[in-house]
Amino acid sequence: MPIPVAYNVRNLLVRRWTSAFSAGGIALVVAATMLLAALVGGLQRMLVATGEPDNWVVLRKGATNDGSSQVPREAAQAIRTLPGIARGADGQPLASPELVNQPFMVTREGGRENVLVRGVEPVAFAVHRSLRIVEGRMFQPKLGEVVIGTGIARRYAGARLGSSIEFGRRHWRVVGVFDSGGTSFDSEIWADVADVQDDTRRQGYSGVRVTLAPEADPAAFVHRVESDGRFTLEATPELAYYEEQAESANTLYVLVLTLAIVMGTGALFGALNTMYAAVAARTPEIGTLRALGFPRRAILVSFLTESLMLAAAGLVGGAALAALAVWSINTLLAGVQFAMMTFSVATVLLHISPGGALLGTTIAVAIGVLGGLAPAWHAARLRVVDALHRA
Amino acid sequence: MTWRRLVWRNLFRHPLRAIFTTLAVALAIFLVCAVLTLPAALATILERSASNVRISVHHKAGLTYWLPFAYVARVRNIPGVAGVNHFSWFGGIYDEPKNLFPNFAIDPDTVDDVWPDYGIPAETLARFRAVRNGCLVGNATMERFGWRIGQEITLRGTIFPVNLTFRIVGVIPPGVGNPYVLWFHRKYLEEAMEERGGFGNVGMIWIRAERPEDVDRIMASVDALFRNSEAEVASETEKAFIGSFFGSMQAMIRVILAVGFLCVGAVVLIAANTSAMGIRERVPEIAIMKSLGFPRRAILLALVAESTTQALLGGLLGAGGAWGILGALAAAGKTGASAFLGPLGSFRMSPEIAGQGVLIALAVGLVAGFVPAWNGARLPVVEALRKLF
Numbered sequence: 001m002p003i004p005v006a007y008n009v010r011n012l013l014v015r016r017w018t019s020a021f022s023a024g025g026i027a028l029v030v031a032a033t034m035l036l037a038a039l040v041g042g043l044q045r046m047l048v049a050t051g052e053p054d055n056w057v058v059l060r061k062g063a064t065n066d067g068s069s070q071v072p073r074e075a076a077q078a079i080r081t082l083p084g085i086a087r088g089a090d091g092q093p094l095a096s097p098e099l100v101n102q103p104f105m106v107t108r109e110g111g112r113e114n115v116l117v118r119g120v121e122p123v124a125f126a127v128h129r130s131l132r133i134v135e136g137r138m139f140q141p142k143l144g145e146v147v148i149g150t151g152i153a154r155r156y157a158g159a160r161l162g163s164s165i166e167f168g169r170r171h172w173r174v175v176g177v178f179d180s181g182g183t184s185f186d187s188e189i190w191a192d193v194a195d196v197q198d199d200t201r202r203q204g205y206s207g208v209r210v211t212l213a214p215e216a217d218p219a220a221f222v223h224r225v226e227s228d229g230r231f232t233l234e235a236t237p238e239l240a241y242y243e244e245q246a247e248s249a250n251t252l253y254v255l256v257l258t259l260a261i262v263m264g265t266g267a268l269f270g271a272l273n274t275m276y277a278a279v280a281a282r283t284p285e286i287g288t289l290r291a292l293g294f295p296r297r298a299i300l301v302s303f304l305t306e307s308l309m310l311a312a313a314g315l316v317g318g319a320a321l322a323a324l325a326v327w328s329i330n331t332l333l334a335g336v337q338f339a340m341m342t343f344s345v346a347t348v349l350l351h352i353s354p355g356g357a358l359l360g361t362t363i364a365v366a367i368g369v370l371g372g373l374a375p376a377w378h379a380a381r382l383r384v385v386d387a388l389h390r391a
Numbered sequence: 392m393t394w395r396r397l398v399w400r401n402l403f404r405h406p407l408r409a410i411f412t413t414l415a416v417a418l419a420i421f422l423v424c425a426v427l428t429l430p431a432a433l434a435t436i437l438e439r440s441a442s443n444v445r446i447s448v449h450h451k452a453g454l455t456y457w458l459p460f461a462y463v464a465r466v467r468n469i470p471g472v473a474g475v476n477h478f479s480w481f482g483g484i485y486d487e488p489k490n491l492f493p494n495f496a497i498d499p500d501t502v503d504d505v506w507p508d509y510g511i512p513a514e515t516l517a518r519f520r521a522v523r524n525g526c527l528v529g530n531a532t533m534e535r536f537g538w539r540i541g542q543e544i545t546l547r548g549t550i551f552p553v554n555l556t557f558r559i560v561g562v563i564p565p566g567v568g569n570p571y572v573l574w575f576h577r578k579y580l581e582e583a584m585e586e587r588g589g590f591g592n593v594g595m596i597w598i599r600a601e602r603p604e605d606v607d608r609i610m611a612s613v614d615a616l617f618r619n620s621e622a623e624v625a626s627e628t629e630k631a632f633i634g635s636f637f638g639s640m641q642a643m644i645r646v647i648l649a650v651g652f653l654c655v656g657a658v659v660l661i662a663a664n665t666s667a668m669g670i671r672e673r674v675p676e677i678a679i680m681k682s683l684g685f686p687r688r689a690i691l692l693a694l695v696a697e698s699t700t701q702a703l704l705g706g707l708l709g710a711g712g713a714w715g716i717l718g719a720l721a722a723a724g725k726t727g728a729s730a731f732l733g734p735l736g737s738f739r740m741s742p743e744i745a746g747q748g749v750l751i752a753l754a755v756g757l758v759a760g761f762v763p764a765w766n767g768a769r770l771p772v773v774e775a776l777r778k779l780f
Contacts, residue, residue: 021664028657032650062484063549103453111638266418269411270661277668336642345639
């Protein structure tokens with residue numbers, strides 16, 4: 001017969017400060033881990049979400065991002081005519097020549113950052129299908145009108161629908177706000193490509209984004225792009241392109257795991273202390289329980305249960321704390337900025353991913369099991385006579 | 392038994408518990424030291440490598456906007472200017488696209504006028520001036536690619552439609568200068584661009600002021616010089632220029648610091664628990680000491696000293712460990728975060744951070760030990776003794 005769980009609950013409540021402190025220690029460790037995991041989760045969500053599986057990025061050969069690539073006008077023209085490119089409703093090829101610029105903008109806090117401005121033609125909205133205008137309307141060509149991503153609207157001074165913002169050589173009118181579902185486009189400003197060419201005094205483009213037709217052979221397309229002797233171009237799948245922008249995510253991931261393991265070990269020591277003390281304080285009780293006929297296994301399970309209850313309380317508290325921290329960072333600080341491979345900055349909302357939640361849970365459960373096992377084992381192995389002798 | 396010996400003996404009354412708690416503190420302090428290193432490294436970079444007398448002049452609209460090259464000659468005539476040089480971002484790729492590092496076309500004749508603090512030997516500079524396709528490379532980039540002096544390397548242009556082959560003539564010594572950068576002759580780039588429409592722009596102009604008190608006046612003159620022209624400029628000190636890059640890291644730093652504080656909080660709870668447990672078990676003993684005439688204050692002191700000693704041990708262990716591990720990582724070149732963070736790529740933990748870690752540990756011991764010790768010391772003797780008999 002197992003020892004009733006009520007016994008454990010009461011024991012935890014009797015030593016309420018000790019219990020609260022142990023659970024609190026676990027909670028803070030879980031919160032720290034989940035908060036850091038949310039940082040990685042937000043970055044990963046952004047980068048995984050960015051890009052379409054049938055889109056290709058055509059850049060100057062060797063360029064790692066569209067901020068450091070230049071493609072002449074004739075090359076963009078040549079790409080448009082390549083076979084294999086999907087066609088839009090109007091029969092035009094879904095090839096979007098884009099010019100990326102990175103002017104200064106002033107943040108709400110008064111700092112200065114490089115912002116990614118993407119000069120596009122109307123076809124861009126057919127190629128980048130994740131974009132939706134959520135407020136206002138589309139810009140009209142050659143009027144100095146722009147649409148801004150939701151991340152831009154959160155971060156920069158005066159960036160809102162209907163206002164005039166200053167970047168580059170002139171003022172621009174914000175006529176719309178777009179949402180791309182948390183992708184890195186949300187940290188961009190989109191304008192008419194002719195306006196951006198005029199502002200940067202540049203001809204040509206940074207690159208061309210292309211949607212391939214479902215029946216097209218991507219390898220043949222890549223070969224055609226890269227074998228054109230007139231230009232030195234390179235085609236990369238859009239998904240792979242954004243994955244490469246995320247190398248800092250991997251560094252962060254190592255950081256999170258290290259923190260989780262190191263701090264989890266610290267909290268484990270705390271839990272071990274608590275449970276050893278609980279066993280030591282209750283030695284006579286354990287003797288009594290054994291004398292009453294509870295088997296060794298019941299004692300083991302009981303102490304393990306108690307340790308896991310502590311861990312569960314810590315997990316709930318820690319998750320709540322992490323959720324609160326994530327919420328405040330996202331609403332009060334408007335997210336966290338990451339430097340991209342371009343020189344501009346992307347604003348990421350923290351996000352507790354299933355992986356992050358799992359990591360927090362794993363830590364709490366591991367602390368509960370490892371912290372309870374040795375003391376519980378110790379308790380179960382006590383000889384009845386010795387234990388009762390201490391009473 | 393001396394007072395000190397009493398504390399020490401009590402500390403290891405439960406060896407396992409003492410070890411667990413000390414290790415928990417050590418791990419937390421280790422993390423805190425690692426976490427504090429990032430913002431401290433940023434501050435150090437600003438402090439050490441960014442000069443107050445060097446002025447960056449760039450287009451008002453941003454770093455991607457070119458300035459006319461003729462601007463360089465015009466700022467030279469401003470009184471108080473000790474030297475003028477310039478950067479034009481070439482954006483060349485070595486071998487693999489991911490091998491991105493900063494490479495700039497500059498003026499080889501005035502390197503020492505503008506960057507005397509970099510400590511580049513005079514003979515290296517002479518060689519740089521003499522070799523038309525010569526380049527100077529920061530030590531970190533030299534090591535990264537395994538380059539040696541005299542070697543020829545080719546960088547593939549991604550912004551400029553040309554590939555350039557350079558001969559490495561010298562190394563920019565570590566310390567003040569950017570360890571990642573590659574500098575080459577602007578003339579060499581101009582010649583290569585001749586058939587492709589030429590190159591008459593410049594990315595950024597660097598000015599070194601003769602005296603710090605001239606800096607504000609020079610910056611105002613530069614801005615006024617090009618006001619209402621085709622390309623208006625903004626000038627700022629090198630410190631402000633580099634500082635503006637760190638501005639966008641603030642939110643990230645706040646999150647990381649928050650994580651550090653959560654860790655410290657966790658360890659305070661763990662340590663408080665341990666000392667409370669220790670004192671609870673010792674109630675009869677404390678009562679006997681009191682009945683023997685030990686004053687309350689002596690008992691309180693002994694108990695607090697115990698938790699503080701323990702935390703201090705943990706703190707020393709954690710800070711020492713962080714010092715050793717981060718130092719080894721930096722030595723192995725494994726902490727290189729990004730080529731664009733400059734000296735941050737090789738950050739090391741400073742002694743101040745280690746000191747702060749130990750201080751935090753001390754505070755943890757005091758906070759965690761005081762309340763349980765206070766309760767212990769205030770125990771009424773009679774009641775405590777009753778528990779014993």
